[in-house]
Amino acid sequence: MKKTQKRLGNKGFSLVELxxxxxxxxxxxxxxxxTLIRNIEKSRVSKDDQNLDTVRGAIVNALSVESAYNSLTKEGKVTVTVNGSTGAVTTANEGTSTNPGQEEILNNLGGSSAKVKMTSKTLKDATDITFSIDANGNVTGPTVGGKAYAEGTTAK
Known part of the structure; x- marks a missing residue:
């Protein structure tokens, strides 16, 4: 009986092993x-790139609607601005009022309260991520703070 108790009492790991x-x-x-931290930031940048592609796609889709194309190109330069921290999307033109093309862009993004929030270090604090539409219907951008943004850009 004593041998059985002694054997049962020595179960477990020693302090050195732990x-x-x-x-x-x-x-x-x-x-x-x-490595994990770097990969997390890369995934955030990739998500932001997809979000910016979605905004560009909404603009291009709006330009494919004839009435929207006419209203977007007749009043001069139209800009679509994304606020990286709040995700708010706004449109503005050189004219004085919102036009059907601008409304079409916002509808393609989910309505007037559309949100496209950024998560990467590069874009989450940016307040002026801008796409421009010129009088010929050409879409340029995105630009961040007036500088061109390259896809996959990571914060140093």
Whole structure:
């Protein structure tokens, strides 16, 4: 009976074994964490690129509607601005009022309260992500703070 109790009392890991396992886990975390953080930011940039492509697609789709095309191109330059932190989408033209083309763009994005929120370090604080439509129906952009934005741009 005493042998059975003694054998049952020695179950488990020693303190040294536990410390070795914890040390190995700490080394693995130290090696893998920077890679994981980089990959998370890359996925955020990719999501932002998809969101910007969605905005561009909404503009191009609006230009395919004849009445929207006519109203977007007749009044001069039209801009579509995305606020990276709030996600608010606004349109403006050189004319004085909102036109059917601008409404069509917003409808393609989900209505007048459309939100296109940015998550990457590069764009989440940007307040002026801008697309422009000229009198010929050409779409340029996005620009961020007046500078061209290249897809896949990551914060340094």
């Amino acid at each position: 410390i070795v396992v914890i040390a190995i886990m700490a080394v693995l975390v130290g090696v893998l964490a920077p």
